[in-house]
Amino acid sequence: MPSHLSGEELQELLDHRSPRCVSLFLPTARSGEGVRQAPIHLKNLLAEADRHLQARGLKPHESEAALAPAVALIDDAPFWEHQREGLALFLNAEGLRSYSLPISFEPLAVVADAFEILPLLPLLALGDRFYILALSRNQVRLLEATHDSVVELEVPDMPRSQAEALAHDDREQSLQFHTGASGNGGARPAIFHGQGGSDDTEKLDLYRFFQQVDRALSRFLANEQAPMVLASVNYQQALYREANHYARLIEPGIDGNPDSLANETLRDRALPLVEPVFREAEREAKDRLAALADSKRAIDSIEKLVPAAYWGRVDTLFVERDQHVWGQFDPTANKVYLSDPDEVAPGDYDLLDLAVRRTLAKGGTVFALSGEHMPAGSPAAAIGRY
DSSP states (O other), rough: SSSSOOOHHHHHHHOOOOTTTEEEEEEOOSSTTTHHHHHHHHHHHHHHHHHHHHHOOOOHHHHHHHHHHHTTTTTTTTTTTTTTTTEEEEEEEEEEEEESSSSOOOOEEEESSSSGGGGGGHSSSSOOOOOEEEOOOOOOEEEEEEESEEEEOOOOOOOHHHHHEEEEEGGGGGGGGOOOOOSSOOOOOOOOOOOOHHHHHHHHHHHHHHHHHHOOOHHHHOOOSSEEEEEEOOOHHHHHHHHHHOTOOOSSSSSSOOSSSSHHHHHHHHHHHHHHHHHHHHHHHHHHHHHTTSSEEEEEHHHHHHHHTTOOOOOEEEETTTTTOOOEETTTTTTTEEETTTSSSSSEEEEHHHHHHHHHHTTEEEEEGGGGGGGGSSSEEEEEEE
C-alpha cells in the first residue's frame, strides 16, 4: 500500500470525475489500541457511505458491490498492522486506492462526483510537509515529515549506498565532467576534471553516486513543491548540491553523518530549518492579500470564492483546517447554494474541497491554517489572479 501520494497520483485524484466517488478517511496507528480501533472506524464509515449511495439511487445490492473492496479490509489483520497515522481510501467503479499517510484524520465519509481532497491539505498545502535526505557513503534515506510525524519512503531505483551505486557503473565514462545543469535549471561549470589524482577519483566516485541518487529522486518527486533538508557531512553536502536538480532543496542543511541518527531526531533538527521557509511564504501571501484588501482581487466570501476557484481565477487560497462548507455550485448560473451543515442533502458536497481541488488543478497555491491564523473571519479567503 502506498505511503506516499505522488504528484502524478494527486493529479489523477484531482482530475477524476465519475458518478459516486467514495472517499473515506480514518485515524490509524502503528501499534496499541489504535490498531484495534481502526477496523471499527472503517466499518462505521462504510455504513455511512452505504446510506449516501442508496440516497443517490443505488439499490442495496449495488451499494454493497461498490463498497466490497473496502469491506474486505475490515478483517484483513495484516493490513492494519502496517499503518501510519491515517488511512485514505478512494473508491469508484475502477476499484480501490488506499494510502497510509502521516496525518491523523478525523473519521469522514463523502460520496460525490469527485474525490474529497480537503483532508489531505497537510500534504498538499504549503507550510506542513517537508523532506529530509539523509546521505552518506554507506546509507541513503528519504524521509517525509510533518510537524508531528516522520516516515522513511521507498524510492524506486535509488541506490542505498555508494558501493551499491557503483557496483556496475563504468568510471571511465565519467572521468571528464563538463558543463551541467544546476538545480535551478541554469548552467554551471564543471566541478573538476579528474586527471588521475586519488582525491579526484574519490570525489568523482562520490559525485557519480550522488548523480544516481538525484536521478531517482527527480523521478520520484516530480512536480513536488515541499522543501527538502539535506543531512550529511559538510563537504558531501556541497558536492551533492552540485548534483541536485530538486528546486526546493534549502540551505542550510543538517551537518554531520546522519547514519546513527533516528528518523525522529532528524525531523526535530530539520524543523527549525524549514519553519522560516514556511512562515515567510505565508507572511508574504498574507501581506499581498492585505495590500489588495480594497480591490476585487481580495475574496473573502464562499459565494465569490468558489466560482473564482472553479474558473481558475484563484492565485492563492487560504483555507481553515478541519472546516467543511456543504452545498452545491451551479457553473451554468455561476451560483453557490449553501446547505444547512446539520442537514446535508443528497447531492451536496464540500465547497471548500471544490475550491481547493480547482485551485491546485489550475496551478494555484493553497495555505491550510488554523482558525486563529486565518486572514479573514471566513473559513476561506483568496487572492484572485485578476
